[in-house]
Amino acid sequence: MSAEQGKRQLQKEATRERILRTAAAVYSERGFATPTNVITQEAGISHGSLFVHFSTREDLQISVLERFAQEVCDELHDLSVNNGSVEEMLRAHIGVLKNYELFYRNLVSETALLPRETRTLLVSVQSAMSHHFGTAVEQGQRNGTVKDLPLHMLFNIWIGLLHYYLQNGDLFAPGSSVLEQCGDELANSFSKLISK
Amino acid sequence: MKTCIACGMPMKDASEHAMNDPKKDYCIYCARPDGSMQSFDEKLESMADFIVRTQGFDRKAALRAAEDMMKKLPAWEGCF
Ligand SMILES: [Zn+2]
Numbered sequence: 270m271s272a273e274q275g276k277r278q279l280q281k282e283a284t285r286e287r288i289l290r291t292a293a294a295v296y297s298e299r300g301f302a303t304p305t306n307v308i309t310q311e312a313g314i315s316h317g318s319l320f321v322h323f324s325t326r327e328d329l330q331i332s333v334l335e336r337f338a339q340e341v342c343d344e345l346h347d348l349s350v351n352n353g354s355v356e357e358m359l360r361a362h363i364g365v366l367k368n369y370e371l372f373y374r375n376l377v378s379e380t381a382l383l384p385r386e387t388r389t390l391l392v393s394v395q396s397a398m399s400h401h402f403g404t405a406v407e408q409g410q411r412n413g414t415v416k417d418l419p420l421h422m423l424f425n426i427w428i429g430l431l432h433y434y435l436q437n438g439d440l441f442a443p444g445s446s447v448l449e450q451c452g453d454e455l456a457n458s459f460s461k462l463i464s465k
Numbered sequence: 466m467k468t469c470i471a472c473g474m475p476m477k478d479a480s481e482h483a484m485n486d487p488k489k490d491y492c493i494y495c496a497r498p499d500g501s502m503q504s505f506d507e508k509l510e511s512m513a514d515f516i517v518r519t520q521g522f523d524r525k526a527a528l529r530a531a532e533d534m535m536k537k538l539p540a541w542e543g544c545f
Pocket of ligand 1: 469471473474494
């Protein structure tokens, strides 16, 4: 590759990166249905050049979501504490989601309207979480500190509670982060509920 | 961080690699008792079982989700 080609390649990658970051920010603020021209305007590039990097709007949505899913799965994995309690694990879950709060909220609210592939990505994020959740819960069930309810019910009750708070964040924490404001109470109450 | 070629799980610790061997590119959950990697059908079944057990999906929906996830993983490239 010549120096000129190398430079062009780097520029191309930088533009792609800028589009991905801008799209993630726009999706967080305005939802996934935001028209692509809003994204290109924000990124300061022409509308046409977006499609050099992403063939369709869905392609862009999926690329942004793939990156999100990868980051969240890695972060959840990093924070998974061996022999940690259920409450510690829930706090870690909230801690990771805090970094993506609005993005995640819009994703769970709009998932039914998004391409099927994005649904799969959300399932893979929940699978990563349910793995860590299951490890902590099953350990608690073995040592008699956690109630003997089926794992999937415990997980779904937690996710249901969490998503309810996220989707109604304007009621629970107007103008601020609902995870910041209510996260401790959620983790603490849930772990008390499931304790023997 | 390495990720398992068969299920996508990050592996940060040797203990997460099959047979405690950091050179293995698949994880403990994707290994058979003898340490070899599960086949496509075995992984599909075990991933669906995991989704049913931890998230309560209907089995058919779990199989479909597992298949969609496996489509993205290098170990199963030739299987679709
Ligand atoms: Zn694996």
